[in-house]
Amino acid sequence: MSLQSVLIIGASGYIGRPVAQEFLSQKSKFARVAILSDVSKVEKFAEIAKSGMEIVVGSFLEPDSFKGFTTIICMLGNHAMKYQPEIIDAAISAGVTNFYPSEFGSDISQGAYLSNRYFRDKQITREHLAKVAENHKGFGYTLMITGSFAEYAANPVFGIDPEEGTFDFFGPKEKKEPFTGILDVAKYVVASVLMLESKNQSETPCRTFRIPTAVYSWEEVIQTLSRVQGKKYTCTYHPNSEAHKLAQKYASEGDVDKELGYALKAMIGDPNEEGVPKPWDHDKFPDIHPESLETSLRRYFGK
Numbered sequence: 448m449s450l451q452s453v454l455i456i457g458a459s460g461y462i463g464r465p466v467a468q469e470f471l472s473q474k475s476k477f478a479r480v481a482i483l484s485d486v487s488k489v490e491k492f493a494e495i496a497k498s499g500m501e502i503v504v505g506s507f508l509e510p511d512s513f514k515g516f517t518t519i520i521c522m523l524g525n526h527a528m529k530y531q532p533e534i535i536d537a538a539i540s541a542g543v544t545n546f547y548p549s550e551f552g553s554d555i556s557q558g559a560y561l562s563n564r565y566f567r568d569k570q571i572t573r574e575h576l577a578k579v580a581e582n583h584k585g586f587g588y589t590l591m592i593t594g595s596f597a598e599y600a601a602n603p604v605f606g607i608d609p610e611e612g613t614f615d616f617f618g619p620k621e622k623k624e625p626f627t628g629i630l631d632v633a634k635y636v637v638a639s640v641l642m643l644e645s646k647n648q649s650e651t652p653c654r655t656f657r658i659p660t661a662v663y664s665w666e667e668v669i670q671t672l673s674r675v676q677g678k679k680y681t682c683t684y685h686p687n688s689e690a691h692k693l694a695q696k697y698a699s700e701g702d703v704d705k706e707l708g709y710a711l712k713a714m715i716g717d718p719n720e721e722g723v724p725k726p727w728d729h730d731k732f733p734d735i736h737p738e739s740l741e742t743s744l745r746r747y748f749g750k
């Protein structure tokens with residue numbers, strides 16, 4: 448099979464930047480690698496364009512933007528990921544044969560993830576992909592299930608304030624979370640696209656890669672952060688139900704960001720839920736040797 452032509456959407460985002468860099472560093476293995484940019488945002492990509500990345504200027508809602516590409520990597524954030532069903536339709540009509548939806552987190556095919564508000568647009572996108580794949584022979588999609596980003600262990604989203612040295616969590620300290628460093632996520636994405644070259648047409652249209660590096664209890668996460676930063680943390684553990692109540696309160700006030708934030712905190716703290724159940728798929732990537740949480744955090748803090 449011929450080499451893949453890859454178009455990246457959301458390349459200026461948190462996970463988009465390292466993924467775009469990794470594609471650039473392995474560019475010779477692809478027929479084409481490019482970033483899709485809205486005309487108003489091209490300047491954001493001036494530096495990576497100088498390093499050799501192709502920039503396609505256009506809208507992700509127009510089939511013309513996707514012409515000549517086989518694979519789309521979509522890394523839109525919370526607000527824009529709702530456009531994915533339209534993006535997928537535009538991509539398919541332009542001849543795209545594989546789509547990576549903006550997943551990059553927990554396995555949302557199970558447990559309370561199926562109904563939690565935070566994952567609604569990801570669920571709608573998955574449903575759409577399954578439906579269109581039935582009607583378009585030769586079209587497939589890939590779900591990258593990474594667990595949490597290791598660098599997000601230092602992010603307020605999870606209740607951690609690395610400056611103040613505080614941790615505010617809606618669940619028990621024994622609750623476990625799977626993590627992958629973002630540089631490793633980028634390597635897995637690129638390696639999984641390269642595997643498409645040997646994909647058997649009779650395979651199911653959906654490929655799923657579960658690739659967290661390891662799971663850690665939140666107590667271990669805080670101990671690791673504390674060691675890396677050389678800082679003592681003050682931890683407050685709230686009942687999980689409080690996060691659900693706060694998500695409902697902000698939903699009724701129309702504050703979508705806070706509603707989503709607390710829906711996510713409720714999910715992460717829920718002692719009955721597991722982010723990425725095993726089996727995992729590391730054996731499919733023998734050349735990738737992922738970082739531990741501590742190594743990722745040391746890199747993040749420059750220690």
Ligand SMILES: NC(=O)c1ccc[n+]([C@@H]2O[C@H](COP(=O)([O-])OP(=O)(O)OC[C@H]3O[C@@H](n4cnc5c(N)ncnc54)[C@H](OP(=O)(O)O)[C@@H]3O)[C@@H](O)[C@H]2O)c1
Nearest residue numbers: 457458459460461462522523524527549551552594595596
């Ligand atoms: N597992 C984890 O711990 C974790 C953590 C974070 C994110 N994630 C997941 O990773 C994925 C990407 O999230 P992120 O945090 O990397 O996103 P992000 O930093 O918010 O970046 C989103 C990207 O989408 C682009 N974008 C947003 N609105 C757009 C629009 N209307 N038109 C065109 N482009 C638009 C942004 O470009 P502009 O800035 O130019 O608008 C940016 O490049 C999501 O699925 C998210 O759930 C997982």
